[in-house]
Amino acid sequence: MVQLENPEMLLLIIPALIAGLYLLKKGTKKGLIISRIVVAILLIIALASPFTLVPRITTDDNPDLVIISDETDSMELFVNGTASELYEAMTAKTSASLVRLTGDSTALGDAIVQYATGDNQIVLVTDGNSNTGEELVDALQFAKETGTTVYYVQPELEENDLTVQIVGDKTVILKNENQFDIVVSQAMDQEISYNYELYSDDTLIRSGKVTQTTREKSIPVTQVKFTKLGAHTLKAIIKPSSSDVDPINNQYYKAVYAIPKPTIRAIGLETNSPLADILLNLYDVSTSGELNNIDTKKAIIIDNTHANSFTEANVEELQDYLNDGRGIVVVGGDRSYNYGDYLDSPIEEILPVLSKPTDWSGGRNIVLILDISQSTAAHGTIADILGNAINILHNDNLRDAYLGVIAFGSEGMDVSGGLQFLGTASNIEFLESEMATLTPGSTSETSLNEGLAIADEWLDNEVGELEIIIISDGGIEKSYDESLKVAEDIVDKGVNLYYIHIRSSAPSQVDNYGNFYAETLMNEVGGVYFHLDEGERANIEFEDLQQTEDEETADIGTYPLIEYNTKHFITKDIEIEGSITGYDDVTPKAGADRLIITSTGKPVLTTWRYGLGRVAALSTDNGQGGENMWATQLYSDNNSKLISSTVNWAIGNPREETGAVVNAPDTWYGTPVTIELTMYDEGIPTLKLDGDALDLSLTGNNVYEAVINPSPIGLHDLSGYPVAVNYALEYRDVGLNEELPALIKSYGGSTYSVNEARAKLFEEAQGNSEKLVRDSVSQKIYFLLAALIIFLGEVILRRIKEIKEMKKLQQEIET
Template sequence: MNISLEHPEMLLLIIPVTIAGFYLLRKTKTKIVEWRMLVAFLLILALAAPFTTVTQTVNEDNPSLVLIQDKTSSMGLFSNETGNDLYKALAADTSTTLVQLTGDKTNLGDAVTQYSGTGNQIVLITDGNNNSGKSLVDALGFAKETNTSVYLVEPELKTNDLSVEIHGDKSVIVDNPNEFDIVVRQASNQSVSYSYEAYVDGELSQSGDVTQNSTQYTISPNLRHTFSTLGAHNISVKITPSGEDLSSINNKFYKSVYVIPKPKLTLVTGEPNSPLAQILNKLYNTSVFTTYPGASALNSSKTLALDNQFADNLTETQVKEIRKYVTNGGGLVVVGGERAYNYGNYLNSSFEKILPVISRPSEYKGGRNLVLILDVSPSTTAHKTQGDILGNAIYILQNENLKDANAEIIAFGSKGYDVSGGFVFLGLAQNQATLKDKIEKLAPDEESKTSLDAGLNISKEMLTGKEGELDAIIISDGAIEDSYKPSLQAAKELQKLGVNLYFIHIRSVAPSQIDKSRNYYAEMFMKELGLEKNYFHINMSERANIVFKSTDKSQEEENEEEKETEENATSDYSLYVYSPNSFITKDVNLTSNITGYNDVTPKAGAERLVITTSNGKPVLTTWRFGLGRVAAFTTDNGQGDGSRWATNVYNGSSARLISSMINWAIANPRAEEGTVVDSPDTWLGTPSNLTLTMYDEGIPQLKLDGNALDLALTGKNTYETNVNPNSIGIHDISGYPLAVNYPLEYRDVGLNEDIEPLVLSTGGKIYNEKDARALLLKDARQNSVKQSDEQVSLKVYVLLTALVLYLGEILARRIREMRKLKNTQG
């Protein structure tokens, strides 16, 4: 039993009591002082209010439920009776409150937040598409924090519906090529056919017939257009389904485009005709200098590009100017070569402090340590997945790119244990054969428990202190709910060690027969770790295709690599997008090689975007510096004073990396002069936030379709207002375009499966209508059995002890006195 004190500071009173007690002991030398000191100590302890925490189990046979029924417009695709029938069934047996959401907006997150933490359990009958108010991710996270179980009842889809949307930039640069994605969604995942027509400024630009077999599809090729005139333009697309389609309101989409002059760019280079310079001159209003032109040249420039420049070419004053320019919001792109970075005296210079990299070779630790964590719990026998778990493990060990790896096999059921006896080098055929034999002999655990955390904890012990590439692969049937929380904590500890974690989840039955509660625990596990891309859900007899990059490197090869780096050898290095979701790389199809690079190391806080595949050397690294953005492109300009390291990068689809890198550094391409309006396209019924920036003196005046707008001053020379046109189409804000499309409620059609792991994380479950009637109340009763920690005060017991001691001392003293008196009288 753990005992705590509510007022521990009261224990300080022991000091004066102790001093007084010892003083009296020296004076009187009687035991009564010791008794009284002990009583005083107990009284002080009572003042400190000791308590212990007792865990109590609370069980509700009739839990309170809040049934939130989504009856907004998007629910017209589903059965209308699901919510009503379920409410009647639940209300007959337990306290149930019905909440209905209606209209053209779904505030599902607000409703979940409102009823979380109130002692209720929440039942959602919805398609899961939340489009207004608090996000559903945050709302279900709050429900989890407040121990509110949330159940999801997925209604039955009755009819199909299609919607279309255009993705792309609103502000585009004149005479530059642009690409726009046409995205089509459908409520079901059946095969549907439709035709489409895309218009630019009212003229047909692209059309075709499409057959779609998924819930979301991006039409290929995407819409490409170069705008040759400044100002307002518009794009529209219309789809015409050939089959079932509930509503036509979401079959047409408008996008407004505002074409601006080419942003100003300053390029400092010794090779004004390089492939880099040619791209920059074509896409931007580029001023080219052979030496740094000074701060005055940067006043109207959006970005400064330094191409293959010695650090010694910049004086300390000029470095301070560049630092100030970037800190105040300017962009900086530093391109490598034989006079830059490790060849240009950047190391430990004042200029290097601005950059996201350090100009010394990045450390290569080499090798790979791989742990396979295999599920041998009884459920793998019941689900008939044991053979596939072991088969996938053997398949992974045979991967050609693991020939230099050290592998460890760990099995888990009720406990975790080491199968391989430590790490085994896979470069020897006999070692692979030995591991295969050990894996094939694994048998299911006899105890009915799946303790994934036990396997993960052993993995942590084995990987702690290891260098190189660290990988751990869980292969399981996904039935990990009993050990979910400790397993999640163990996995997070592995992540802190730098371990790449994968989960191969073997589906044991047909998708229609899957118990979703079990099916989604594995996926939820990886999502909570932020590793959705490392989650593989495969059928029995299938093999997961985890891609391992080769790290095979002998000492001789390492020495040769160092030599090649020093001599700038012309070997080919394939490029790999390391961070595919960044602004720069998300739409880049990088297919080129380079023959050289500057060897640098990313700083803490920098983002490595592009690397070489053979040795992981950074080629493009970025970070924010003050209000500005800095990109370190550590290969050359494509000409390289004859060395030509990166010529291929500036050709074909790879060239988009260069424009994307510059656009990222520029951030806001619009000139900071005159009057600048910004108002994003919106949906009918959803206001668009309009911002007006006045760079010139004057009174701000804007009109929406000829009607004056009221503007509020919100900052220096900055005005804002909300605009909310009441009709679909392209609207005019004093020459600036604004597109208003169908209500957002009609964009996302069908079931949103992304919320299912979030629902399960609250302790709830997912049902269809039939299963909800049979199982939901039973599960709610089980979830109402909760343990609560309550404080139990121990003060009264301390006081009683003090009283007993005090009375006992008095009684003992009186007995002694009476005996002494009796002896005297006798």
């Protein structure tokens, strides 16, 4: 495509055309005037400097390598000198430089951003634990955008180290039972024993001996109560029985602040129900059925109440209540939602659901076939292949679908173990982790037909919407004929076929006629073809499937519960088990968040934000019910945490909104933290850290902030509010970061052991130094030649005409 370096010069065409039209109107030599206009336009286009971009592949036989050596305190667990030895090996082959990171913090992201110039490649020699500065994901994205490949060399771990943390809420309710987890991590993946002790306000409350065989172990400590308001301290200590390099991270402090029970209003609550048992035990519950004095309540619980109980004035009060930043939880039953005439009623306006049956969106089976042949590494397309696959995996319209992953190179390979249900976060994480381990093969063969054959076998006995999505760099010329035969059989069975073709410099994408093999294949079988450039993602629209009559009327008696969203505040620390036997049939509104569903896709717990407030719709009963008890399992054992988490989410801030309220997270030695002071009453805002006044800055309506960096390690007093300072972040994450290899791979790099790096890294760096360069080639000469040819042609024709006329005149004179 022709582009212009100086497009503004084209504006000169306007006066040229005006002058030409004027001369055409006044003059008689119209042919001459038209030719001059054309010549002028061509000259003006030449002045605009037209050019085209011509692609070519460049290769650097001596790639520039920047070796970043992590020599911070946490690296004392590893063999010393790894980066220096690698540097010496690389300098014998190519240009290399060595950068050392030292100190008591690790800023890998900052180092990547600093040294990624686009004309070099980066080698990280590190444990992979970055704890300050730029996020690694953002830094790797920056490096990819600049054209810098990042490799990861894992140093050899020679010593073990243990670290301990306490996980749990900082704000707790007075006299309520709480659970805290003692999390112990080790650098190595080996069996190790240790004793642990947990102190509450210097009193030993738990102890024991643990044998740990995994990198991380969580020790739950339940029924922890605090009987006095205000500041408290938890302290965990571990005493390893074998090698442990650094004892500084064997002790952990957690500050706890106990507050009075939040006051809530319960409307329609059945006092003998399992729901009531939980609420009355954890909160200060007012059971008045009226909406008077609700401004003093942290949340409102509406239990199985008919729509006719709420007038428009009542709903306006609830709307005002929510707009003040408070929360409401509406519990279902046989007098609620679709059974309580909520549809199109005033109360439904504030709810995250409509009280009508939800559209069923299951019945879809998808197979992803991913190209991991050698060409995907040689031409840099593997990252985009995996990126498009993960993009499909997280499509919101596939949460009720089943999906499997197949990889192909010289042969087909089952990656996922068949089709997996996408309604559970654990399955999505499993599929993503399995795809992250894929690496391009060692052969140049690309046997798409092998992958298609496995997919055909998977879908052979499935019903519903059947779809196969191929993601490849398009180099399928050797297996094209076999792939065409298998694809034709698959499509004949009613399977939808898609091909996402990642553009690369591989010549095997194109046949002798200049056509892409992938596109031709889809044209032959009637599939859908996507041609993508580097970094692009295919937009495949998966429409909702309509439920059949048999599926709508099916009654399986029990409905297993599934966590649909495990990242929400309510569900992040809860593992739901069991079933319900009934529910209110509702449909989530746009913008609502489904947290718990049944295995048939019916919403059970749905939330959304209404103005500044929060609303949760629990569309099953209170565990007691009427004639039928739907949700008894939901209120028993570990599942009961879902109810308290939902109410806590609705409450938001459980602390009293009077006087001066301080909020400050615990921190790490050497890591500053922002603290916040909210003034609910008039007065002068003051805060003291260990007796020293702080400088406060006004950041909002009666909200003040300050940045503190308390030391030493231990507990600190912030005007009565506790702040714990623990060992430096550098000592928290020990051993190799197991997530980094997949991250490096997703951005086009590779992970090596030390020996592998010496043998293979240079060759891969040479391969990755191949770059597609687009040279600018000027096209102005063609416009100048065209103008010259037209001008000379017109002059020659005019001269010939003049000569003929002179000869004719001469003949007339002679006669």
